[in-house]
Amino acid sequence: MSQIEVLKAALDKEIAQHPYGLSPVELYEPIQYLMDLQGKRLRPLLTLLSVSLFSDNWKEALQPAHAVEVFHNFTLMHDDIMDNAPVRRGSPTVHMKWNENTAILSGDVMLVKAYELFLNLPADMLPEVLRRFSRTAAEVCEGQQLDMNFETARRVSIADYIEMIRLKTSVLLGFALELGALIGRADRECTKKLYEAGVNMGLGFQLMDDLLDVYGDPEKFGKQVGGDIISNKKTYLYLKALELGGQEVREELTALFSGIPADGSGKIKKVTGIYNDLNIKEITGRLIESYFDKAIEAIGSLPVDDDRKQQLLTFIVYLMNRDR
Amino acid sequence: MSQIEVLKAALDKEIAQHPYGLSPVELYEPIQYLMDLQGKRLRPLLTLLSVSLFSDNWKEALQPAHAVEVFHNFTLMHDDIMDNAPVRRGSPTVHMKWNENTAILSGDVMLVKAYELFLNLPADMLPEVLRRFSRTAAEVCEGQQLDMNFETARRVSIADYIEMIRLKTSVLLGFALELGALIGRADRECTKKLYEAGVNMGLGFQLMDDLLDVYGDPEKFGKQVGGDIISNKKTYLYLKALELGGQEVREELTALFSGIPADGSGKIKKVTGIYNDLNIKEITGRLIESYFDKAIEAIGSLPVDDDRKQQLLTFIVYLMNRDR
Numbered sequence: 001m002s003q004i005e006v007l008k009a010a011l012d013k014e015i016a017q018h019p020y021g022l023s024p025v026e027l028y029e030p031i032q033y034l035m036d037l038q039g040k041r042l043r044p045l046l047t048l049l050s051v052s053l054f055s056d057n058w059k060e061a062l063q064p065a066h067a068v069e070v071f072h073n074f075t076l077m078h079d080d081i082m083d084n085a086p087v088r089r090g091s092p093t094v095h096m097k098w099n100e101n102t103a104i105l106s107g108d109v110m111l112v113k114a115y116e117l118f119l120n121l122p123a124d125m126l127p128e129v130l131r132r133f134s135r136t137a138a139e140v141c142e143g144q145q146l147d148m149n150f151e152t153a154r155r156v157s158i159a160d161y162i163e164m165i166r167l168k169t170s171v172l173l174g175f176a177l178e179l180g181a182l183i184g185r186a187d188r189e190c191t192k193k194l195y196e197a198g199v200n201m202g203l204g205f206q207l208m209d210d211l212l213d214v215y216g217d218p219e220k221f222g223k224q225v226g227g228d229i230i231s232n233k234k235t236y237l238y239l240k241a242l243e244l245g246g247q248e249v250r251e252e253l254t255a256l257f258s259g260i261p262a263d264g265s266g267k268i269k270k271v272t273g274i275y276n277d278l279n280i281k282e283i284t285g286r287l288i289e290s291y292f293d294k295a296i297e298a299i300g301s302l303p304v305d306d307d308r309k310q311q312l313l314t315f316i317v318y319l320m321n322r323d324r
Numbered sequence: 325m326s327q328i329e330v331l332k333a334a335l336d337k338e339i340a341q342h343p344y345g346l347s348p349v350e351l352y353e354p355i356q357y358l359m360d361l362q363g364k365r366l367r368p369l370l371t372l373l374s375v376s377l378f379s380d381n382w383k384e385a386l387q388p389a390h391a392v393e394v395f396h397n398f399t400l401m402h403d404d405i406m407d408n409a410p411v412r413r414g415s416p417t418v419h420m421k422w423n424e425n426t427a428i429l430s431g432d433v434m435l436v437k438a439y440e441l442f443l444n445l446p447a448d449m450l451p452e453v454l455r456r457f458s459r460t461a462a463e464v465c466e467g468q469q470l471d472m473n474f475e476t477a478r479r480v481s482i483a484d485y486i487e488m489i490r491l492k493t494s495v496l497l498g499f500a501l502e503l504g505a506l507i508g509r510a511d512r513e514c515t516k517k518l519y520e521a522g523v524n525m526g527l528g529f530q531l532m533d534d535l536l537d538v539y540g541d542p543e544k545f546g547k548q549v550g551g552d553i554i555s556n557k558k559t560y561l562y563l564k565a566l567e568l569g570g571q572e573v574r575e576e577l578t579a580l581f582s583g584i585p586a587d588g589s590g591k592i593k594k595v596t597g598i599y600n601d602l603n604i605k606e607i608t609g610r611l612i613e614s615y616f617d618k619a620i621e622a623i624g625s626l627p628v629d630d631d632r633k634q635q636l637l638t639f640i641v642y643l644m645n646r647d648r
Contacts, residue, residue: 021462021466023466024466024469024470024473026469026472026473027465027466027469078428078429078432081425081428082425082428082429100424101405101406101472104402104405104406104428105402105406105465105468105469107432108402108431108432108435108465109462109465109466111432111435111436112435112458112461112462112465113458113462115439115454115458116454116455116458116462119451119454119455119458120451123447123448123450123451124447126447126450126451126454127443127447127450130439130440130443130450130454131440131443134436134437134439134440134443137436138345138433138436138437138440141351141429141432141433141436142345142347142348142351142433144429145348145350145351145429146348148350148425149348149350
C-alpha cells in the first residue's frame, strides 16, 4: 500500500469504529447514514497528509481529521434542507429519507460531535485549534448565507462571488491543512502557508466545478451537464460573461437567467454559445490554474524535506486533474 | 444592590457587549434579536452563583456563563422551527419573522459561538469543561428527539417521560451549576453534587410547568391555562392519571387526547375533573417537592461557608416559589 492508502485505510477505520450515539435511534441513524455514504473524505486526508509533513505520528491526528469530516457532513445535512436538495451522493438526502426536523436535529448533534472529536488533543494546543475551527465553522455558515442571498440579489460582483465561495467551501480546506500543521507543531509561518494553500486549492476546485458544469464530459461528470445554467445559478462563468459582454449580451443573459424553461437544452445551448463567444472557458481555466499554482507554490516553499512534501503534492495534483 | 443584582448586571453587560458577528446581517441579526428578547437568564446566573461558592473571581465565569445562555437560545431557535411555534417571549419566533432557512443557519452559528465563548478559560480546564458541555448538548438534542417521538407514541411510561424532561431541560441546569464548580476548581464530589442539584431542580421546574398549565392562576401564568390539554401533550399529569385511573377513565382520557376539539374549554373541564378525582394535583405537588428537596439538600451538604451557600439557596427558593 502507498502511504496515502495507509492513511485512507486508517481514516476509514477510525470513522467506521466511532459510535456517534445509540439512543434515540431517530437522532443517530441519520448521522450514520450520511457518514456511511462515504464521499471522498478529501478534507480529513488533507489533515493527515499535512501533519505528516512535520511528524511521523499522524495517528494523533485521526480523531481531529474525523472531526473535520463530521463537520463537513453536518454542513451538507443542513445545506440540503435549505437548498431543497433531494439527492446526495446518489442517495436520498436525510430530510427526504426522514424529515426536516430530523435533519435539523441530527445535524445539530453532528456539530457537537465534531467538537467532541477534538477534545483528546493535548490541552495546550486545544484553545488555538478550537478557535481556528470555530472561526472556520462560522465562516462556512456565512458563505452559505451569502450563497442564499445571491439567489435573489440583482447584482453580484465577481469579487462578491469569490468571497462567497472562499467562505462556503475554501476556508474548510484551508483549515484541514492548517489543522495538520497545528497538530504537527509547525511554526506560524508554515501553518499560515498551509492555510493559504488550502484556501487557494478550494477556490480552484470550486471554479473547476463551475467550469465542468458547462464544459465537463457528461460521461465523467457526476451531475447533469448544464445544471447550473438551468437553475440560474450565478457562477463565475455567468458573472464573467456579464462583465465582458456588451449591453446586448448582458440583456440576453439576464433574460435567459430569469426563468426556468420547460425545455432546458435550448437554454443551455444559447448560454454556452455566449460563453464560447467570450472565451469564458479559457479565462476560467487560467484563473483556476493561477489558484492551483499559488497552492502548489506555498507547499513547495515549506522548509521541510522534499520527500514529505511529495505525498501531499502528488495527492493535490491528482485531485486537480480529475474530471470529478 | 444585592450580590445577585450585581451578578445579573454584569451578565447583562457581558451579553450586550459581545458582538456575535456583523456580516452577512441576515445571519447575525436573528441571533441578536433572540438574545435581546432577554428571558430570565436563569442558567448563566446559576453558573455565576455556583462559581461564587468557591471563588470570589466570578468574573472569569462571565464568558462561559454567556456561552450557556447562547446555547440555550440556540436550542430555542431550532426547537421553535420543529415545534412550529409562532411566538417566543411575546415576540415572533425567528423562523416566523424571517424564515426557516435563516433560523436553521443562525442557530448553527449560535452553537459555534457558544463553544467560542468557552475558549478563554484556562487551557488546563478546557477539555473537561468542553467534554461536559458537549455531552450535555447532545443530551438536550436527545431529549428534544424523545419529546417529538412521544407525540406519536402509543404508550409513554412515566419513567420515559421523566427521562425525556431530564434530557431536554434538566441536564442543562445541571451543567450550569457544574460549570461554576469546574471554574471554581471545586473537587469532584462538590462538582457532582452541584450537577445533581441542577438536574433535580430542573425536573422540579418542568413538573411545575406541567402543573401550572392546569392549576395555575390565569392572571399570573404566562401562557394559556389548559394549553397542554388542548394540544394533547402527554405531561406527567396525564400519564399519572392514566396509571391511576381504572379502565373506564383510561379509555375516556385516551379518547379526549385523540383530537383537537373546536371548543377547548369543555375538554379542559372534563380532563381537569378526572385529574381532580385522582388527586393528581397533590401527587404532582409532592413529586415536585421531593425533587426540590433533593436539590436543596445537595447544596446544603456542600463543604463551603453557609454565607456562600445562602445566595444560591435564596435564588433557588425564589425560583421555586414563583407562579412563573
